[in-house]
Amino acid sequence: MQSQRLPTLEDVARVAGVSRATVSRVVNGIRNVDPQLHQQVWNAVDQTGYVPNRLARSLVTRRTGTVALVVSDSETHDDDPFMSRFFSDPYFGRVVGGLMSVLRPAGVQLALQMVGADGHRRLIGDLRNGQADGAAVLSLPAHDPLPGLLATAGIPAVLIGRPAEPVPISYVDLDNEAGAALAADHLAARGCRRPALISGPAEVPASVDRDSGFRRAAARHGHAWVPGATGNFTRESGATAMRELLTAHPGLDGVFVANDLMALGALAVLRESGRAVPDDVAVIGFDDSSAALAAAPALTTVRHPLEDMSAEAARLLLTQVETPAGRVRSVIYEPKLVERQSA
Amino acid sequence: MQSQRLPTLEDVARVAGVSRATVSRVVNGIRNVDPQLHQQVWNAVDQTGYVPNRLARSLVTRRTGTVALVVSDSETHDDDPFMSRFFSDPYFGRVVGGLMSVLRPAGVQLALQMVGADGHRRLIGDLRNGQADGAAVLSLPAHDPLPGLLATAGIPAVLIGRPAEPVPISYVDLDNEAGAALAADHLAARGCRRPALISGPAEVPASVDRDSGFRRAAARHGHAWVPGATGNFTRESGATAMRELLTAHPGLDGVFVANDLMALGALAVLRESGRAVPDDVAVIGFDDSSAALAAAPALTTVRHPLEDMSAEAARLLLTQVETPAGRVRSVIYEPKLVERQSA
């Protein structure tokens, strides 16, 4: 192990026979430098194997070339198994992939930050101190103070999914209402007479929108009221909800499930109960996650372009980092229905 | 936006009426400081809202409190869609979740680093410069120079999955051979007479082991030779492989698939072909990822305790960071069979 001192600017300068300042200029491509010196410096860099120290650089430039992906879970605790569930959910990976697709070409790195309720102050402090240039926020709990704190602190930040309370902060989101309406329309078009609904947690904005979007569209098709049950976006909760629904309304012939994972659970229960999908009961999911294709029958679902949205979030964040004075912006995506076999 | 200068140690010192050094000692809990001053300092910290600047601290301590999760894909390019595939694969999320379960309580942060072949030198440089205290490496390509480079540079690092070539570096891995043998035994126990095999890419060590493990165990059960096809760990490739297999060996009555995702594809093809699972053909997957439960019928599979392994990797990494002189270590996990409905 060669934990020798690493070459610094100073060393390169000595080898090249110039001053630190000049090496810095050459390395950063700032200002014209005499071509010959320029060459000398690069030779010295190669010779010494110099790599600029990002930390030192960031300390003075106040720029890190890193953005944070903040996963805010102020309501859960460290020992809560929730987190592992969250990471293995396809959701997380899609977000990371989308962010990376923009960040990587831009040479920006991604740091993962998980914060609980106690970590907010610390996080804001670190961010303001230049721990990262900005933050993409995945806000899990329904009423999260974090977006507000970020806005107040003037930290470049973009939310993935709109905040529960209005906050002057940029975000990308999906038109969840429209997506749910798509599902309702499709069910109606198939001739469903008794649609039902499995919603997500009532505090999550996306759940609420999917719920109301579906009900409103169903109403347009003459269903003044639609029976519903609630889950928490996990497979198991979807199964439970489906069982409830079946007990209370054995005659239902279509169900819209607020995400694919729950739909998977619903599908399993339907199968157990001896109902054929889609012939006896049509099922529509939401997200078009990898789970949708894995399902049998393959899930008809509402496509949630999470990768695109995350990529856009990264782009917004990057511009915001460039131009801190810029306007707060939001981009809403239109969902579309992906028709497969379950409905 | 209050982009005022943030309070520094200096400011706290002024407010508390002591020197910077004293504040530093108090904040870091180093050496006994007079209890009264101690209190004064903390008051001043609260009053100013001081948060230590991690960058500045790291610059001098040579410790960052961050480890990197390096995803090495030296064979792919930026425009390769491979990466998005990788992130949405359950694999990635499980690794992150496992690492986080150890890192978070330890107050260590995770930075995501993706490097292509061109980025190696840069990565090593950054790491040595103290960009991160160590690296957990997810090495995708078969013959990756990165592990060797890390070892030579003396950077604390742990591989998740053993390196293709022997390299003096710590790693955690699964006994893939044993896992595959489990599958073969189970198939035999069910009375399969014509087992087949869908393997992963031939260059990936895990694939090779699963392949040879299965064949060896099958041989013990009297199957001197087992027909096989190869995929690349994606669902689609699993479907293709299954089709090939079915064409060449229509009479097969059991198949071991080297990962769950491919098994999903295989299941779909089997269904199309009118074969019942497990009655006509028994299917066993590998990984016990979330996909296994989503499958219909639910997949019998070999459990790959990736979260535990990643957590252990994080632990190894952390000790290695503490004790750079420590021995190179490897931890091998034992797989076990999870019996569900597909076999």
Next chain:
DNA sequence: TAGCACGGGGAGAGCGCTTTCCAATGGCCC
């Protein structure tokens, strides 16, 4: 020929923190 503008390079002051070294203080023993 004197004056001036401008391009290019060096010196040095920090960025915010830790940590070594030293001085001052107090307590204790002889």
Next chain:
DNA sequence: GGGCCATTGGAAAGCGCTCTCCCCGTGCTA
């Protein structure tokens, strides 16, 4: 009561880098 050690706080030297000044030299104009 004086000397010595342990304890505690301060001064200051960096960590490696950027960037503002400032100076020097060249080439042009008047």
